[in-house]
Amino acid sequence: MLLKMSAKAKPDETLYPSECWEELVLSPRHGVKLARDHALSLAEPGTQSYISGYRLYLLIASPVAILFLTLLDSSIISTAIPRITDDFHSTLDIGWYGAAYQLANACMQPLVGKLYTYYPTKTVFLFFFAVFEVGSLVCGIALTSPALILGRSIAGVGAAGIVNGLLAIISGSVPMVKRPTVVGLGLGIGQIGMMLGPLLGGILTERTTWRWCFFINLPAGVVFAAPLLVVKVPEQFDKSTNQPVVDFIFHKVDLPGFASFTPAAAMFLLFLHYGGNQFAWFSPTVVGLLFGSLCAFTVFLWVEIRKGADAILPLRMIRQRIVWCSCLVMAFSVATTFCSTYFLPIYFQAVIGATPIMSGVYLLPNIISQLAGTVISGALVGKLGYYLPWSVAAGALLTTGCGLISTYSPTSSKTSWVAYQTILGLGRGVGMQIPIIALQNTLPERDVSIGTSFMMFGHTMGGAIFLSLAQTVFTNSLRALIPVYAPSVDPRAVIAAGTTHEGLATVDESNVAGVLLAVCKSVNRVFYMTTGAAFAAFCFAWGIGWRNIRECKDGGEGKGGQECADEG
Template identity: 30%
Template structure:
């Protein structure tokens, strides 16, 4: 074992730690507070940008490009998470966390001063590279500090961060978008990040035994290149070029070839960026697939619920934000309760109960009409949030519980990688569905509207904003229903993904057995 953490008041996480207590007045309280602040850095950004997307599109243009604001962020986050997990096990948690916070704040500044959609997309990529460290290392620290029994309560604390961000994020996003500027949704990260870094610097200490290690640059490059091409093909296929075009086929073929090469490289790498043994055990494979589904569902809802509420129902950004907040309010409430449940009936069964809520909530969302009331939107989102809380927390704790400290960073990083990858792929797939629907509606308008429609969804801001940008009533009504069709198709896809999540959970064994060294 290359590192020995000293952040824990009692040398190792075990029964001895339970005597120090779990609350903020315990020996570990300041460290827990610092972890929550760090988690809040990413949580606030995840919720605050969703309601500002329509305002950003109105200002910078490029409606069909807006999924890239999520995809590029999640893609860079996903491909860097395994690297951070590996470094956390060899260099220690603290330096990796500091690097991630610094890069995230740099990306936030660049996002705030962006003058075009391409520039904003690049800045979001930088943000994502930083976020790739913050969330998984925070979760790894929790795994170091607390036993499985204690994590039941601590997961509730961490989930409360998302709940607070769920209320503050959409509200701030709506207020900034309507009364100040959407750029402040990025600048607000700066004071939060500064406080998080300051608390960690003062309160979190660890002793690290340095050793030489080999970075798997080839694996990282192949993984990044392969996933980037696949995401590019999904996002631009059917929009910038046809699905069956030579360009599309080449992009998917090269992307697939790079990913196949990545698997062969990882099998021979001395220190693989994503060790393949994490997919060989049912509990790890099932937990990672479930995390992938959680990521896809989360990005689908946070990307398209506000767009549906504003563009179809005609609400303000602030009201759309509160509708979305119901999702991440239900999440921490259920996550807090999940600890008590999985200690009684096990990780998998708890997650399966959550999947019932997820599927049910997704069905409710798919039944929303072009005239549904906003409370109905919020209620459906709340049901999904409850299901997420009962699914995400147990699967993460299950994955962490089967390995020791020296591999906890890797398995936690892989689980976070799966969630980020699910979000990136989800944003691409859902974006492709929405763009294809809109393209079809714009290409074949009613005869009475021929010649009165904007050239495309990209050349008009009429698709965002409740007043349809002041268009004549007939055109505005058609655009509103076109946007409803696009979001409705995305919501139907969410139901399919939710059902697939049940299958992922069934891969997990009912009991989590410790992973022996000779298994990996």
């Protein structure tokens, strides 16, 4: 006799989505085993047909090139920031040029994951890239610092879907055992954009104007996106839906969670930005922002608990140790990336007196070693199978590199510039794709896009929070140290002048050395903070699991990583 499965008989939905159990018919003889097999067949429909050879590389060439462009955009502004602060007299906004981008990116991640789960990958990918292009245009024509921040926010919304889209394309095209190599290759090529960013930004800033750091995205974007328009992109699973996007947003997207999280995050970042800068820490404005952020975050948690599986951050996913550890490793690692990208140019241009071009050249050891580490670790993980050792090693290298860079002084040698940045870059490169591989190896394919969005949420929020913290540390340190090393100089005048060597030329010659020392020590304090973030990444790296991807996926145990998920 066949029995309809009752609600009480449903096994734990933390592993199998609720939709997998609808209209499920059980045989008492086979019991839960039949239910589990049926649920898995619904969660992972069909046998995935992978591609290889030149077809694979032709497929991923366009999204990798677009990733190259977005990563170029993330670093090209670093060597332009000192000139931007000179034009807009906006030293206090340095952190916001990166934080606005990251905050907008983070707020969009839950929607990104849902869109990639229910709609064609190519359509969603091209939509987000078009938004990124609009943001680049706004940045290029900005006449004020707030307008530039707005443009960075729009670009951040667009960039939110790029990495997730590339990983979705790779997941639908490549078996798990080969993904570390392909992901490493794709991210490695993309990292060339980050490698060239500071140098290209320096050339454009010095030879033309910093605005071309953003205008360059427009023609290049058209060229890079064109091939994707005519290429068929395989899907990870069936995404056939006739639901209009507007209906989808209202029925599938956690709008109350989205509406409560966004102000909570924005007020918290404003609290970090204004505290000790424009306003005293205990001023009504700063205290009000903190209180408002806590209230909005409390509402957000309440909404998420009530929404259950439909929440913006599904609890069934967050409960898995590998998922939240991978997210935290990514968040703390990217904190070191963005802080070094934004504040090392200040050291080279303000303290050393380098031109924007030479500042970009001095950053090359950091970026080249990161590229090498990314490609090498991706290949070795695919060859050996285990990813935990690489994540731990990356955390150790990051901590060492940040700690050494925090010792830079106005008289540091070029050897130390190269050596310390090489250690930092290797740490960033070796660990870059490890959290992604751990997550893809743990979650069923249907959950990979949402899980990746959760990780990118941690990635972008980590960058936004730590950039705001770094800005606060930097400006507060300047206010405290300039009176110590250059007592006759007004700290407010130095902050308003900007952070290029030319911007500090207004300082009396007898006080220049003291001001430069204060700027250098302020950058040092930023790297004290990033050293702590790197050590946190090292600690959480131990929680991503000792798994062999050659056994857990595509090795006979079934597709989707379910066996791995059951083990942990």
